[in-house]
Amino acid sequence: MAGRPPSDLPLALHDVSYRAGETIILDGVSLHLTTGAPTIIIGPNGSGKTTLLRVAMGLLQPTIGRVTWGGRENSPPIRRAFVFQRPVMLRRSAAANIHYVLKSAGVPRRRWTEETKRLLDMVGLPNLGARPARKLSGGEQQRLALARALARDPEILFLDEPTAALDPISTQSIEEILQSAAARNIKIVMSTHDLHEARRLAGDIVFMNRGRVIENAPSATFFTSPATEDGRRFTRGELLT
Ligand SMILES: Nc1ncnc2c1ncn2[C@@H]1O[C@H](COP(=O)(O)OP(=O)(O)OP(=O)(O)O)[C@@H](O)[C@H]1O
Numbered sequence: 334m335a336g337r338p339p340s341d342l343p344l345a346l347h348d349v350s351y352r353a354g355e356t357i358i359l360d361g362v363s364l365h366l367t368t369g370a371p372t373i374i375i376g377p378n379g380s381g382k383t384t385l386l387r388v389a390m391g392l393l394q395p396t397i398g399r400v401t402w403g404g405r406e407n408s409p410p411i412r413r414a415f416v417f418q419r420p421v422m423l424r425r426s427a428a429a430n431i432h433y434v435l436k437s438a439g440v441p442r443r444r445w446t447e448e449t450k451r452l453l454d455m456v457g458l459p460n461l462g463a464r465p466a467r468k469l470s471g472g473e474q475q476r477l478a479l480a481r482a483l484a485r486d487p488e489i490l491f492l493d494e495p496t497a498a499l500d501p502i503s504t505q506s507i508e509e510i511l512q513s514a515a516a517r518n519i520k521i522v523m524s525t526h527d528l529h530e531a532r533r534l535a536g537d538i539v540f541m542n543r544g545r546v547i548e549n550a551p552s553a554t555f556f557t558s559p560a561t562e563d564g565r566r567f568t569r570g571e572l573l574t
Pocket of ligand 1: 356377380385
């Protein structure tokens, strides 16, 4: 059937484990993500957040278990986009970075200029299209990375600590873009170290430790009454052992 590819939601991980050699990085993770407010993944360093995102995106194959997108195991990532903590920009202008994605997404060339303007406006970079992308500040590059991801018209947007290297003003601007994307029904799945940011953005929280999902609950529930001792300690800012 022509037209839009089928929905990638719900996104489900079925008892997924991921190993690198003898190291267990994800350990029996099951998740069911549907449309709605952002899902925010939190947990200490090395708990498996990045690996979980990469498996959920389809960039890594689980060692054990299955991932399904809209009930399908083989779903090419046409409607999924990924923003990394430190974006890698092509050595060309900001606009050309977006053109590259529009081309690969099959958008006709005659629409590139208009579409690029719309995306640069959306991320608050209206006058920077001609600038070499690698000369933009870290915050500007991250907004450009978001524009590139949104150029794919994704149904699910994965982000790995996108504000970790940014100051509060740049962080706020990224959060506003994400909130407006979520309001347009784009499913956000994002990791962060920042519990305040998690509270601001989350519909639901996935709390990880040592490769396991310890809690998966609506944000208000997790932050007011975590179900586990690890959850209580983490929300109080204590170290987990
Ligand atoms: N390919 C690999 N080979 C061996 N170990 C790996 C590999 N990939 C990840 N790890 C280890 O698995 C653990 C989880 O890594 P991951 O990057 O998913 O955690 P994280 O929660 O995103 O961490 P951080 O908050 O520090 O970014 C870490 O201890 C990491 O060193």
